[in-house]
Amino acid sequence: MNHILPNIPNTSDSLLAHKKEKRKGFAVLLDPDKLNRNDIPQLVEMALACGVTYFFVGGSLMINEEIHQIIPELKKVCPIPIILFPGSLNQIVPSADAIFFLSLISGRNPELLIGNHVLAAPLLKHTSLEVIPTGYILVESGRMTTVNYISNTLPIPSDKTDIAVCTAMAGEMLGLKVLYMDGGSGASRIIPPDMVQGVAENVNIPLIVGGGIRTPKEAEAIWKAGAEVVVIGNALESGQDFTLMQEVGYLMQTLNGQP
Numbered sequence: 001m002n003h004i005l006p007n008i009p010n011t012s013d014s015l016l017a018h019k020k021e022k023r024k025g026f027a028v029l030l031d032p033d034k035l036n037r038n039d040i041p042q043l044v045e046m047a048l049a050c051g052v053t054y055f056f057v058g059g060s061l062m063i064n065e066e067i068h069q070i071i072p073e074l075k076k077v078c079p080i081p082i083i084l085f086p087g088s089l090n091q092i093v094p095s096a097d098a099i100f101f102l103s104l105i106s107g108r109n110p111e112l113l114i115g116n117h118v119l120a121a122p123l124l125k126h127t128s129l130e131v132i133p134t135g136y137i138l139v140e141s142g143r144m145t146t147v148n149y150i151s152n153t154l155p156i157p158s159d160k161t162d163i164a165v166c167t168a169m170a171g172e173m174l175g176l177k178v179l180y181m182d183g184g185s186g187a188s189r190i191i192p193p194d195m196v197q198g199v200a201e202n203v204n205i206p207l208i209v210g211g212g213i214r215t216p217k218e219a220e221a222i223w224k225a226g227a228e229v230v231v232i233g234n235a236l237e238s239g240q241d242f243t244l245m246q247e248v249g250y251l252m253q254t255l256n257g258q259p
Helices: 011-021 037-050 066-075 110-125 146-151 163-171 193-200 216-225 243-255
Strands: 025-030 054-057 080-084 098-104 132-137 178-182 208-209 229-232
Touching: 011 054, 011 132, 025 208, 025 243, 037 066, 037 243, 054 066, 066 080, 098 110, 098 178, 110 163, 132 146, 132 163, 163 178, 163 193, 178 193, 193 208, 193 216, 229 243
Parallel strands: 025 054, 025 229, 054 080, 080 098, 098 132, 132 178, 178 208, 208 229
Antiparallel strands: none
């Protein structure tokens, strides 16, 4: 498989192009605590072969400061855009390409709606990171996940599509540029495709969906429901088995009509 990186000036435009061109994207979410630096060259080589569109790096809870070493190592060998998916202020790494400026719009914790953003803004102002205002929507996934606990918020019930749709529309009207629907790390099931479809049909900004995706069939269901980008994370963390990455990458290219 050939990895095709569009000639687009920044990551926000790249994400928007998926929406405009009805072209699917594939992101791999990396947890720095679980990534061995010695494995980075092999990981990048496989990701390029599989057509991975983006690397997201970060998490709700980190035990160490490995993220500050992992991203420079990735940048040495990786042409794939690296976007920070931060769980806290200490995950701001200037050497990344961009950062999701996450507002947890599905919750009512003021620190995750605006409080942490006020603290992060002057730090980000002095970096060259591309800041992507992102509405983060947490959906109940069958179990308590780390992000549920750390965020101190209730996820949207998985059978309440109307709440998810109205939340997404409000996020777009507030000026957010991207929506990220997530079941959380270690989710036991995917976000229901009918909920994804409801959101996708009612917004005009790119929709990213992750959490609980463990098979190509599940990834396909999320893409066909209307998500522009599917995210695979925990399912890739066991050893060096890149089979899922290969299968999902091939599926993405098939959906995009690529040879």
